[in-house]
Amino acid sequence: MVTGQTIVLAADVPFPPSVEDFYLPSIAPWGGHDVWFTKITLLVWLSVAALIIFFLVSYRKPKLVPDKKQWLAESIYGFVRNNIAIEMIGKEGVRFAPYLASLFCFIFVTNLWGIIPFAQISPNSHIAFPAIFAVISWVLFIYVGFKKHGIGYLKVALVPPAPWFILPILVPIEFFSNFIVRPFSLAVRLFANMFAGHMLLLVFTLGGFAMINANGLLAPVSILSWLMTIALTFLDFAIIALQAYVFTVLTASYIQGSLAEGH
Amino acid sequence: MAGQQPPSEPRKDDAPPPPDSGSGYVAISYLIGGMVVWGGIGWLVDRWLGTNGIAMGIGAVVGGAAGVYLIARRLGA
Numbered sequence: 412m413v414t415g416q417t418i419v420l421a422a423d424v425p426f427p428p429s430v431e432d433f434y435l436p437s438i439a440p441w442g443g444h445d446v447w448f449t450k451i452t453l454l455v456w457l458s459v460a461a462l463i464i465f466f467l468v469s470y471r472k473p474k475l476v477p478d479k480k481q482w483l484a485e486s487i488y489g490f491v492r493n494n495i496a497i498e499m500i501g502k503e504g505v506r507f508a509p510y511l512a513s514l515f516c517f518i519f520v521t522n523l524w525g526i527i528p529f530a531q532i533s534p535n536s537h538i539a540f541p542a543i544f545a546v547i548s549w550v551l552f553i554y555v556g557f558k559k560h561g562i563g564y565l566k567v568a569l570v571p572p573a574p575w576f577i578l579p580i581l582v583p584i585e586f587f588s589n590f591i592v593r594p595f596s597l598a599v600r601l602f603a604n605m606f607a608g609h610m611l612l613l614v615f616t617l618g619g620f621a622m623i624n625a626n627g628l629l630a631p632v633s634i635l636s637w638l639m640t641i642a643l644t645f646l647d648f649a650i651i652a653l654q655a656y657v658f659t660v661l662t663a664s665y666i667q668g669s670l671a672e673g674h
Numbered sequence: 675m676a677g678q679q680p681p682s683e684p685r686k687d688d689a690p691p692p693p694d695s696g697s698g699y700v701a702i703s704y705l706i707g708g709m710v711v712w713g714g715i716g717w718l719v720d721r722w723l724g725t726n727g728i729a730m731g732i733g734a735v736v737g738g739a740a741g742v743y744l745i746a747r748r749l750g751a
Contacts, residue, residue: 571747580740588707596703661699
């Protein structure tokens, strides 16, 4: 009975999944289908709210001997402060720890929606969100560079230690790789990982339905496909944590480059 | 809260200067950047002079070489 229902429900499962599957319909309870309030919007708002509430609540009454929540919040901040900010930037990195910690937490939570049941899509699988993170980090490291070196930052960033006659060839490459590739690769790396993660889960879930629809004898393969979905969900969790970490570390590394003394 | 208890682990503020992490990405971006920038300029020259990809080829090779040189200068000893 249950299987029969599943098959009937699955009869109109679209396969293969396409980019259209990332453009979710409006879920606004008011108004029609062209309201901007989609599941993605909701997930972003939930992420912001969850982070604010979590850190406020766990630090409301800080205790000498921290309870579990406070310990978790302190561990997260301490990890970013000591193992990313200070490790990458050095002493001055403490100034940037709040930004880096916020960035890490927000990217991690928005990524995490990709594997939370019933949500199962990350806002970061739309390039708009990673692009904004990347632009913020990009503006930050350029601002920090100009603040530290003044107009001399252009020399630090663009002029490598090399004989003068090669410089005309090298300076355009430096400009391209420091000011154009950096924000672009930050955004695309995060976006592509989240996009691919969601796509993989879609392929294996919908593929299971497609096969069982095509031929009942393929049912074991369908079950294998759904088991793969579960395995891939765990893989996705590793990628989610890794990408949040990589984005933060690279931002810290760019800030460090802006603060570095001339060569 | 500050100063009420000794930190449970060293604060690491006095750690030695950071290692140059993320150098792998830097190397890749120089290598690709070199070829893309000078290959692109070569492509523009090709369009301007009507040559069939000669300038672009030269540009990509020169750019690749310059990228390798940059990696050696920036990341080498």
